[in-house]
Structure formats: C-alpha cells, structure tokens
Amino acid sequence: MADSISFSRGAPSADIVDVEGLKQAAVRAFENDPAGVTGYGTAIGYVPLRRLIADKHGVPEDHVLVTNGSMQADAFLFDEVVGKGDAVVTERPTYDRTLLGLRERGADVHLVGLQEDGIDIDELRGLLEGGLRPTLAHVIPNFQNPGGSTLSLEKRRALLALAEQYGFLIFEDDPYVDVRFTGESLPRMLELDAPEGSTTPKNVVYACSFSKTVCPGVRVGYLVGNPELIAKIQRRATNTYISPSQVSQAIVYEFVSSDRFPAALQNVKDALAERAGTLGTALREHLPEATFVQPEGGYFLWVSLPEGKGHDCAKIAKEAADRGVQIVKGTDFLIEGGENAFRLAYSAVKAEQIDEGVRRLAEAVHAAKG
Amino acid sequence: MADSISFSRGAPSADIVDVEGLKQAAVRAFENDPAGVTGYGTAIGYVPLRRLIADKHGVPEDHVLVTNGSMQADAFLFDEVVGKGDAVVTERPTYDRTLLGLRERGADVHLVGLQEDGIDIDELRGLLEGGLRPTLAHVIPNFQNPGGSTLSLEKRRALLALAEQYGFLIFEDDPYVDVRFTGESLPRMLELDAPEGSTTPKNVVYACSFSKTVCPGVRVGYLVGNPELIAKIQRRATNTYISPSQVSQAIVYEFVSSDRFPAALQNVKDALAERAGTLGTALREHLPEATFVQPEGGYFLWVSLPEGKGHDCAKIAKEAADRGVQIVKGTDFLIEGGENAFRLAYSAVKAEQIDEGVRRLAEAVHAAKG
Numbered sequence: 198m199a200d201s202i203s204f205s206r207g208a209p210s211a212d213i214v215d216v217e218g219l220k221q222a223a224v225r226a227f228e229n230d231p232a233g234v235t236g237y238g239t240a241i242g243y244v245p246l247r248r249l250i251a252d253k254h255g256v257p258e259d260h261v262l263v264t265n266g267s268m269q270a271d272a273f274l275f276d277e278v279v280g281k282g283d284a285v286v287t288e289r290p291t292y293d294r295t296l297l298g299l300r301e302r303g304a305d306v307h308l309v310g311l312q313e314d315g316i317d318i319d320e321l322r323g324l325l326e327g328g329l330r331p332t333l334a335h336v337i338p339n340f341q342n343p344g345g346s347t348l349s350l351e352k353r354r355a356l357l358a359l360a361e362q363y364g365f366l367i368f369e370d371d372p373y374v375d376v377r378f379t380g381e382s383l384p385r386m387l388e389l390d391a392p393e394g395s396t397t398p399k400n401v402v403y404a405c406s407f408s409k410t411v412c413p414g415v416r417v418g419y420l421v422g423n424p425e426l427i428a429k430i431q432r433r434a435t436n437t438y439i440s441p442s443q444v445s446q447a448i449v450y451e452f453v454s455s456d457r458f459p460a461a462l463q464n465v466k467d468a469l470a471e472r473a474g475t476l477g478t479a480l481r482e483h484l485p486e487a488t489f490v491q492p493e494g495g496y497f498l499w500v501s502l503p504e505g506k507g508h509d510c511a512k513i514a515k516e517a518a519d520r521g522v523q524i525v526k527g528t529d530f531l532i533e534g535g536e537n538a539f540r541l542a543y544s545a546v547k548a549e550q551i552d553e554g555v556r557r558l559a560e561a562v563h564a565a566k567g
Numbered sequence: 568m569a570d571s572i573s574f575s576r577g578a579p580s581a582d583i584v585d586v587e588g589l590k591q592a593a594v595r596a597f598e599n600d601p602a603g604v605t606g607y608g609t610a611i612g613y614v615p616l617r618r619l620i621a622d623k624h625g626v627p628e629d630h631v632l633v634t635n636g637s638m639q640a641d642a643f644l645f646d647e648v649v650g651k652g653d654a655v656v657t658e659r660p661t662y663d664r665t666l667l668g669l670r671e672r673g674a675d676v677h678l679v680g681l682q683e684d685g686i687d688i689d690e691l692r693g694l695l696e697g698g699l700r701p702t703l704a705h706v707i708p709n710f711q712n713p714g715g716s717t718l719s720l721e722k723r724r725a726l727l728a729l730a731e732q733y734g735f736l737i738f739e740d741d742p743y744v745d746v747r748f749t750g751e752s753l754p755r756m757l758e759l760d761a762p763e764g765s766t767t768p769k770n771v772v773y774a775c776s777f778s779k780t781v782c783p784g785v786r787v788g789y790l791v792g793n794p795e796l797i798a799k800i801q802r803r804a805t806n807t808y809i810s811p812s813q814v815s816q817a818i819v820y821e822f823v824s825s826d827r828f829p830a831a832l833q834n835v836k837d838a839l840a841e842r843a844g845t846l847g848t849a850l851r852e853h854l855p856e857a858t859f860v861q862p863e864g865g866y867f868l869w870v871s872l873p874e875g876k877g878h879d880c881a882k883i884a885k886e887a888a889d890r891g892v893q894i895v896k897g898t899d900f901l902i903e904g905g906e907n908a909f910r911l912a913y914s915a916v917k918a919e920q921i922d923e924g925v926r927r928l929a930e931a932v933h934a935a936k937g
Contacts (some may be wrong), residue, residue: 211602219605223593223814232581235589235782265635265786269808297806412605414813416635436667438639443784444593445812 202554204541205523207342207496212547213468214412215452215461222452226444234447240434242419243446249454250419254387254403256396259424262431265441267372267406267418271298273430273437274402274420278332278366279304286324286334286365288316290499290530290538292342295335295370307331308532311341313490315348318355331365338386340373340495343530343540347493353386360390360400372406372418375462377494378470387421397423407449409496410462415445466494472543472551473498479555484562496544499527501537507566508537516561522554572924574911575893577712577866582917583838584782585822585831592822596814604817610804612789613816619824620789624757624773626766629794632801635811637742637776637788641668643800643807644772644790648702648736649674656694656704656735658686660869660900660908662712665705665740677701678902681711683860685718688725701735708756710743710865713900713910717863723756730760730770742776742788745832747864748840757791767793777819779866780832785815836864842913842921843868849925854932866914869897871907877936878907886931892924 226234233243241247242263251258264270271294279285281303287295289308299306307324310317316336336356338348348356360367369386390398402422407415420430434440452458476498477491487500502508510526517524527538546554596604603613611617612633621628634640649655651673657665659678669676677694680687686706706726708718718726730737739756760768772792777785790800804810822828846868847861857870872878880896887894897908916924 206607208607211606214601214605216597216601216605219814220594220597223597223818224590227586227590227593231584231586233784235584235586235784236581237576237578237778237783265808265811272807294806301806408607413607413809414603414605416808416810416812416814436664436671437642438635438786439783440786441635442786442812442815444589444786444815444818448593448814 200550201521201523202546202550202557203523204543204546204554204558205525206545207542208413208545209409209465210545210547213465215457215464218455218457218461219412219448219452221457222455223448225451225455226447229451230447234443236443238440238443238446240431240438240440242441243443243450246417246446246450249450250421254421256421257424260397260421260427261419262427262434263417263419263441263446264434265418265438266408266416267370267404268294269441270404270418270420271295271368271370273433274368274404275299275302275304277426277430277433280332283332284329286321286329286331288336288341288344290343290527290535291335292337292370293529296530296532299335306532311344311346313346315341315346315352316356318352318359321356322359325359325363330363333366333368334360335368335370337370337373338383339371339377340492340497342373342495343497343525343527344499345490345492345495345497347383350383353383353389357386357390357400365400367401369401369403371403372409373495374405375410376466376469376496378466378473380493399423402426407453410465411449411452415449417441417446417449469494469496469544471548472546475548475551476541476543476555479552483555483559496542498541498543500539500541502562504537506537508562509565510536510539512565513539513562516564517558520557520561522557522561524558570920571891571893572916572920572927573893574913574916574924574928575895576915577912578783578915579779579835580915580917583835585827585834588825588827588831589782589818589822591827592825593818595821596817599821600817604813606813608810608813608816610801610808610810612811613813613820616787616816616820619820620791624791626791627794630767630791630797631789632797632804633787633789633811633816634804635788635808636778636786637740637774638664639811640774640788640790641665641738641740643803644738644774645669645672645674647796647800647803650702653702654699656691656699656701658706658711658714660713660897660905661705662707662740663899666900666902669705676902681714681716683716685711685716685722686726688722688729691726692729695729695733700733703736703738704730705738705740707740707743708753709741709747710862710867712743712865713867713895713897714869715860715862715865715867717753720753723753723759727756727760727770735770737771739771739773741773742779743865744775745780746836746839746866748836748843750863769793772796777823780835781819781822785819787811787816787819839864839866839914841918842916845918845921846911846913846925849922853925853929866912868911868913870909870911872932874907876907878932879935880906880909882935883909883932886934887928890927890931892927892931894928
C-alpha cells in the first residue's frame, strides 16, 4: 500500500511542537518551584498557571479552574449541570465526543444547524419559542470541529440575548481560538456576557486548552466562569483526582510565560496556514464538486459533496483507507445525516503530502460512487 | 503562635523528593521520546510506563491502566462497578475520600472493623452469612490509612476465599506498599488470586500510585485487573479525559527506570522510618495513655485514647490547632464513633519537630479534657 496519509486526527504533527522549549521549561519548573511542582496541588490547578489564565481573560482567579485537558473540563461541567432528561442544544454537526458525553448522561440533545457564520440562530429561536427549555447550549465558536465555521459577532450577541431571555447556560468551548492564522479575532462571549463594570459572566461558561498552542501531551485545559459554578466543580474535581498533574501544569506555565512562546505559537500558526491553504487548493483541483469553507484557523475542513448524488461517506472512507488515506465520516458528528460529508484534519499532515492525499481521496470518492 | 507543626496531611515533605533526579528524568523524557511525550496518548497510559508496571506485577499489559493519580483510578472503578444502593464493604476506619466517593454514588456502605492484622474477617463473614451481598470490598492492605495496620497473609487468603464464595470484587487499594521500611513484605492479593498457571486475578482489582515513591505532583496512579474490566474502564477514561498527562507519565517512567531510583526510594524509606520511630518514642513519653500500632511502613499512625474518659477529638484538634499543631480527627474516617481517636501523619514532619509537636499535642489532649 502507498504511504499512509492521515486526515483523521485533530492533533498537531510532532514537527510543529517546540520540544526544546518544553524541555527547557521542565528544567525551570523543577528549579524554580520544586515544592510546588512535586507536592500535592489542589483542584483549582497550579497557582501560577491559574493566575496567568485569569490575567489573560481579565477575570479574578476564583473564576478559573485548570483541568486534566479540556475534555475533563467538559465532563466536570456536564456532571454538574446536565441531569438525565435535560434538554441540551449542540451544533449540527459537532464534536463527536461532546455528543457522546451528553448522550451518556441521558441528555435530550437537540442539534441546531451550523452555518458559515455559526449556529443557526433562527432555528434555535424557533425551538425556544416552541417551548424547548435547554439547560445548556454547547457552542464551539471558533473554527468549529468539525464544521470549520466561526460564530459571527452578531450571532454571538444574539445567542447571549437568547440565553438571558430563556435562562440557559452557554458553554463556549473554545480550544482553537489561539490558532487563528488569518482574519480578525472576535470577542469571546465570556467577555460580552459580563455586565457593565463586571468581569463575571451571567450565562456563559468558557473552556479552553493548551493542547493546540503548547501540545496535547501536557493534558492541560481550563474552565472560566461564575465563581459559584467554578467552586462547585472544584469540589467535584477534588473528589475525583485531587488535582491535575502539577508537573505538567508547571511546565505549561514556564513555557507559556517564556520569551520563546510567541515564536513557537507563530510557527504553529504558520504551519497550519500553509497546510490549510494547500488543502483548499488541492480540493479545488482534484475534487471540484466539493464545497467547503476555507478555514481562518483551527485544524479542520468540512467537505460536503453534492446532495442527492448517492455519496456515502462510509464507502468513501473505506475506499480512501484502501488507498492509505484516513478521513472521518460526516455521520460521526451527527445523530442523523452527514452521508455526503467528511472531515479533513490538516493539523498533522505535512504540506508536501497534502496534494497526494487529496488526489487519492478524489479517486476514493469516485470509486465509492461507481 | 508557635511554629506550625502539621501531622495532618498524608504527603511527603519536599526534602525527601529527588527533585534533581526528576529534573534529569524530564530532560530524558523530552529527548528520548519527543513525539510520544508531546502527542495525544490513549487512556491506557504512556506505553513504556504501562509496560514497566505490567512487568513489575508479572501480568500482560492489557491488565494495566495508568490514571491521573490513584484516586482517579478509584473514581473510574466505582463508576464502573458501584451502582446506587449497591452494598459495599470498607474498613472501619478508612480513608475519608473513599467513604465520600462511595456515599456520593449512593452505595450502601458497610464498615467492618479493622484489627492490628487488618479487616475483621469474622465480622465480615458474619455479615455475609447474614445475607449481605456486597458488590465490592475496599481494603487498604498495607499500612492502612488511617489505621496503620497491615493485612496478615492468613487474612488475605481468608478474604479471597470469601470473595470467591460470595462473588464480590476485592478492591486492593495499595498506595503505601513500596514504602515499607521494616518487616517483611507480604504477597499481594492480586497475585494470590490468580489461578494456578495464570496471572489474571479472579476477584481482585488492584490500585497503586507513584505519589509515595516518586512524588504526589506527578499525579500518576494505576489499576491492575481482569482485562475485561480494564477495557471497560479504558472506554470510560477515554470519554472522560482522553489520557492522563503523557509528560508526567514519561517523567515517572524515566525516573523509575533510572539508576538513581533505588537510592531515592531508600532515602524516602529511611526518612519515614526515622519519623515513625521518633513519633512512637515521643508518644510513649508525652502521651503514655495513648495506644497505637508502631508502623512498619506508610505515612500514618492511628492514636486511640482510653474510651469512656470523655475524650473528644474535635476539642483536641481545636486545642492542638491553638498550639500550632494540626491533626485529623478520628471521626473523619468513620460514619460513627472515633471521638477518642485521631490520625497522625509523620510523612511531612521533620524528625526534629516531632518531639515538640507531640509535647504540644499532649498539652492539647489534657486541655481538651479540662
């Protein structure tokens, strides 16, 4: 079989991780704070890192809780606020693990369509006017996984207004925000939600991660929100694992606060920009019938093939795998539908492999139809 | 107030952690396996560390799952096997966080007395003969927290026989096994439970941790058990946090497999032996009415004062705190009783502080009665 080319996993390739910088950060962590790094911490997280995160978001420290990766943050939050049978809104399509986590907790999940500028506010408003009373609405506002779209400022404000009117919590799940490589950043709903003169959000809880800016292996994510909610989740985290790894968190702290970090992050963004650009070009050339949004950041590109043409992403994925190319089926991100779609992650594919990968993928699309 | 002397927290003092060795291990981790350390791992744990643990216990790798500290291992196991209303047996007294974790899951907890040689098998047999059908029996076999006692070989075999006869799982929770500083090690129930010619336990699942042998800040613990149970918990762990910190696990792997580790562990054991010895001597001198088991390992010494003499550990703890001495009340480890008892952790108190700490504690005991 030809060389394997994976468009499947949302992870950075090792060549864009600053391993030397992380090694130096580890040495500084043990030298600068030996007792803090090696001792038991608490569930709030490593104190200097928590402070750095609070400063970044302009909130008091009691608004922040650091977790063992941001999926653990999701799990704590869901355990805290989502009861069996509770209505929850997510985007359609959305991150498969989020769907799984919600369904495992017995949530009544309502998927609302995703457009180029984010969740379909009119569809959501219709559901709310029709009587739906969600506990939580989960939204990935930047470079959505898998859809790739970014929630517009207008829609951010509209969503906040709906949350206020109907009394639900917006879970702003934002792991990709800091790997924007083109275009302009938008304000977080976390910030937009705080009343005049306050930094405390009313209806937003925010999650982010260092997986995309530092590396996944550190498993460091965090939540920002109302301090009462954070305190409840802190108790839950204490009773689950005492604390996330102090060693990992201290390494992240030393790395992110070092002089090397801005250049390391720029290197990640440059590589992602090149990969996304090459992928878009290759798709236009080899698979012109596909439609997609050219990403401004993040890891993913969502490809739709024309509807009603008999495309079946399961067959396509199989044919692609036979050609050494891995993709993720659109149906994995939806409760129904998605047969004509698939997700391509460009984060782990070197630019020089992309054209070849898409060439084989186009063959697979045609073979799957035949 | 006089200098603070804490007998409260089960943690090593920073001076007995080999920070230099850990720093060197971190450098090797990033140099030897940059992609493995920085990338996403899987919920089974960092592969070389999992292999090292499997080798240590003489089991295939699929019997092992590495977790974010061993309390996380407990949480996954409880979520997997303990349903609401299920009967669970624990020792009386036992680790307060275990009791909390079981009660939060709605378990029907039955506490069985702890003797100098471990759980009271006759009392447990009586409960079983009386119709109790526990899902799980939680036992801390070595240097029990808080009781300090070690389960004898005879009782290990008796407990295994009861598990086989009545069909319950023994949760062998063994964080202190490798910090034995005197006396002879006993075989694990994990090993005793495997049928002739097999390494797979029938009714035992085993948890351990590197918190006591490396340091708590790494948050690395693990489970060993039947591969079907381990696979179920792996799915749960994947859906909770993808994986524990790869960085932390790789540092533990490099440290534990290095030439420095045996001496570092001996240093920990020597310090604990000195602290435990000094504490026993000081108690005999300053608080002769107290009874306790002189520990052969671990972190804790459980002190009982004569019953029926009006001792109240809450008052004693308060009087001790007024004198700058922290202890944990006996009642924290029990559902009822324990007023005449308290737990002293000697792991974090330097030998030269111990005599002074016990002198003040004796004053507190007398003041609390007056």
